[in-house]
Amino acid sequence: MATKVESKAEKLYECEVKRKRVRASGSGYEPFWKVKNVEEALGDGDTEFRCKDCHGAVKVHRRHIANGPASHAAHKLKADAEHCAAGVLVREAAGEARLSGTPVV
Numbered sequence: 001m002a003t004k005v006e007s008k009a010e011k012l013y014e015c016e017v018k019r020k021r022v023r024a025s026g027s028g029y030e031p032f033w034k035v036k037n038v039e040e041a042l043g044d045g046d047t048e049f050r051c052k053d054c055h056g057a058v059k060v061h062r063r064h065i066a067n068g069p070a071s072h073a074a075h076k077l078k079a080d081a082e083h084c085a086a087g088v089l090v091r092e093a094a095g096e097a098r099l100s101g102t103p104v105v
């Protein structure tokens with residue numbers, strides 16, 4: 001049986017969620033990104049996520065069982081995971097941490 005290398009699995013417990021706020025001018029709304037705990041964001045029904053460090057796309061994994069891993073996010077793209085300041089893979093990659101080449105805006 002293959003053993004899963006847990007240390008390589010990314011678990012980002014904080015991410016950015018897209019919210020709307022009233023413009024400073026008072027007319028209409030403008031989108032902005034807010035850092036939030038993944039578990040909390042899911043509870044609040046947030047649907048748009050991105051990495052708070054590299055702004056790359058992330059996939060959210062919701063906690064399914066009571067004693068399972070807490071809800072978390074992981075980079076969709078390996079390239080982001082390898083270069084993100086928050087990624088555990090960055091330590092093994094050659095380059096320095098950088099922003100995503102395909103940021104979510």
Ligand SMILES: [Zn+2]
Pocket residue numbers: 051052053054055056075080081084085086087
């Ligand atoms: Zn990232």
